[in-house]
Amino acid sequence: MAETKGDIGLIGLAVMGQNLILNMNDKGYTVVAYNRTQAKVDKFLAGEASGTKVQGASSLEELVGKLKSPRVVMIMIKSGSPVDGVIDELKPLLSPGDVIIDGGNEDYRITNRRVKELGEAGILHLGCGVSGGEEGARFGPSLMPGGAPEAWPIVKDLLQATAAKTPDGEPCCDFMGSGGAGHFVKMTHNGIEYGDMQLICEAYSLMLAQGMDHDELAATFTEWNSSELDSYLIEITAEIMAFRTDDGEPLLPLILDKAGQKGTGRLTAISALDFGIPVTLIAEAVFARCLSALKDQRVRAAPQLSGPAASSADDRTAFLDKLRSALYAAKILSYAQGFMLLAEASAKFEWELNMASIALTWREGCIIRSAFLGNIADAYHKDPSLENLLFDDFFNAAITKHESALREVVAYGVLNGIALPAFSAALSFYDGFRTADGSACLIQALRDRFGAHQYELKSNPGTFIHTNWTGHGGDVASSTYNA
Numbered sequence: 001m002a003e004t005k006g007d008i009g010l011i012g013l014a015v016m017g018q019n020l021i022l023n024m025n026d027k028g029y030t031v032v033a034y035n036r037t038q039a040k041v042d043k044f045l046a047g048e049a050s051g052t053k054v055q056g057a058s059s060l061e062e063l064v065g066k067l068k069s070p071r072v073v074m075i076m077i078k079s080g081s082p083v084d085g086v087i088d089e090l091k092p093l094l095s096p097g098d099v100i101i102d103g104g105n106e107d108y109r110i111t112n113r114r115v116k117e118l119g120e121a122g123i124l125h126l127g128c129g130v131s132g133g134e135e136g137a138r139f140g141p142s143l144m145p146g147g148a149p150e151a152w153p154i155v156k157d158l159l160q161a162t163a164a165k166t167p168d169g170e171p172c173c174d175f176m177g178s179g180g181a182g183h184f185v186k187m188t189h190n191g192i193e194y195g196d197m198q199l200i201c202e203a204y205s206l207m208l209a210q211g212m213d214h215d216e217l218a219a220t221f222t223e224w225n226s227s228e229l230d231s232y233l234i235e236i237t238a239e240i241m242a243f244r245t246d247d248g249e250p251l252l253p254l255i256l257d258k259a260g261q262k263g264t265g266r267l268t269a270i271s272a273l274d275f276g277i278p279v280t281l282i283a284e285a286v287f288a289r290c291l292s293a294l295k296d297q298r299v300r301a302a303p304q305l306s307g308p309a310a311s312s313a314d315d316r317t318a319f320l321d322k323l324r325s326a327l328y329a330a331k332i333l334s335y336a337q338g339f340m341l342l343a344e345a346s347a348k349f350e351w352e353l354n355m356a357s358i359a360l361t362w363r364e365g366c367i368i369r370s371a372f373l374g375n376i377a378d379a380y381h382k383d384p385s386l387e388n389l390l391f392d393d394f395f396n397a398a399i400t401k402h403e404s405a406l407r408e409v410v411a412y413g414v415l416n417g418i419a420l421p422a423f424s425a426a427l428s429f430y431d432g433f434r435t436a437d438g439s440a441c442l443i444q445a446l447r448d449r450f451g452a453h454q455y456e457l458k459s460n461p462g463t464f465i466h467t468n469w470t471g472h473g474g475d476v477a478s479s480t481y482n483a
């Protein structure tokens with residue numbers, strides 16, 4: 001009997017691809033699996049996929065031949081040139097109206113290009129952010145598709161069935177926008193993930209300075225997970241704190257303190273600089289990973305460079321309460337920055353990003369999933385054109401309540417020699433953002449004094465003037481463009 005034609009072909013049988021296939025199979029879809037290294041297809045079919053409807057293919061021709069029309073092919077491999085290579089091979093095998101989904105962590109600028117190039121051949125391309133790691137892929141990830149709008153009706157049911165669901169049963173998957181919008185949203189998700197993880201690491205340093213052991217640390221994070229910090233990352237932090245080796249000792253302190261990074265956090269920071277949006281907390285989180293990687297220099301510096309030794313707070317319970325509040329405040333500020341970046345990219349690329357929908361897409365399934373994202377969705381539902389999360393009543397009240405704890409925790413860190421780049425960045429951003437009349441007048445004066453770059457007067461914004469500060473400078477001024 002002929003095999004049923006496949007609903008989707010999936011290329012790439014590493015951790016994400018295999019689990020997505022099994023998830024789609026559970027939802028009733030027939031998936032055809034392909035991998036560059038054929039042995040992985042055979043192993044998968046004989047192992048995890050045995051007894052399922054999953055079919056295998058030993059070439060891209062065979063994969064395409066086994067699919068219903070319009071064909072939908074999802075690529076789930078290492079991003080960058082490997083994906084270009086696969087697309088180059090697939091393109092001649094596909095017909096106009098077929099869909100290629102790239103589920104990897106691709107650079108949104110590359111996705112912008114591919115949507116355009118494939119579109120010229122009539123092939124519909126979606127760059128689809130996938131988050132949730134192994135478990136998410138298997139049981140319901142957060143999916144962030146963007147690209148050719150005509151592709152969305154073709155894949156909507158399949159992707160929404162595969163995705164996680166919010167507590168109200170909404171799929172954590174919606175069309176994000178044209179071009180590289182889906183991958184931009186996923187990149188920003190990962191940047192926020194970097195920020196959340198860095199804040200948790202700084203909280204861990206502060207707890208260690210209180211002399212807490214790993215059972216106390218685990219209990220604290222478990223308790224925090226029942227507070228406004230309720231989130232997947234806090235939940236798994238508690239599990240990591242409690243994890244012990246076969247010898248019964250906590251595993252965490254045995255792990256080398258050098259963080260890896262695959263590039264999406266860095267690209268978020270680069271994008272923030274490109275667009276001129278102060279996404280300071282994520283940038284500090286990326287630099288904190290870079291600093292962590294300088295292990296050898298840090299080991300040499302430790303005995304040579306002086307600073308205060310940390311002493312524990314007088315009242316540990318009160319300190320931990322403050323720390324929880326500070327973490328919440330910093331998290332609000334980090335997400336406010338992340339959504340500022342999304343808003344700027346949306347305007348620049350005319351993506352018309354729906355911020356409430358993005359918050360709901362991140363509500364479940366992904367690594368940054370949290371109850372807090374439900375509050376963000378509420379804020380943008382209430383006012384879809386909300387200029388800044390900090391102007392929403394709920395978040396305004398929350399930051400007003402918790403900012404003093406953030407201030408006290410940063411002050412404690414400074415006085416006790418504990419590096420808190422993410423907490424400090426959050427506080428500095430907050431204080432800068434609430435300053436109506438700041439010190440940048442001096443930057444303008446200095447620029448005009450040394451380079452005739454001109455400035456505007458408060459009494460006459462929009463008109464640029466130059467002052468002959470020394471009495472012997474000329475009247476010629478530099479032009480006033482901004483990079």
Ligand SMILES: NC(=O)C1=CN([C@@H]2O[C@H](COP(=O)(O)OP(=O)(O)OC[C@H]3O[C@@H](n4cnc5c(N)ncnc54)[C@H](OP(=O)(O)O)[C@@H]3O)[C@@H](O)[C@H]2O)C=CC1
Pocket residue numbers: 011012013014015016017035036037040076077078079081082083085086103104105106130131132133134
């Ligand atoms: N791991 C995670 O938690 C998450 C990963 N992602 C993203 O999903 C994608 C897949 O991730 P993951 O499952 O971790 O796998 P990897 O990123 O480790 O990629 C391994 C897969 O890429 C294939 N591959 C590598 N180079 C080529 C090439 N030149 N041509 C064809 N295939 C190639 C491998 O094939 P072969 O077996 O032949 O070597 C294998 O199938 C990545 O873009 C990743 O960033 C997204 C969310 C979470």
Ligand SMILES: O=C(CO)[C@H](O)[C@H](O)COP(=O)(O)O
Pocket residue numbers: 105130131132133190193260261262263264265367
């Ligand atoms: O996309 C993801 C989760 O959403 C991946 O886990 C990502 O690779 C993690 O990034 P990094 O390796 O840079 O920490």
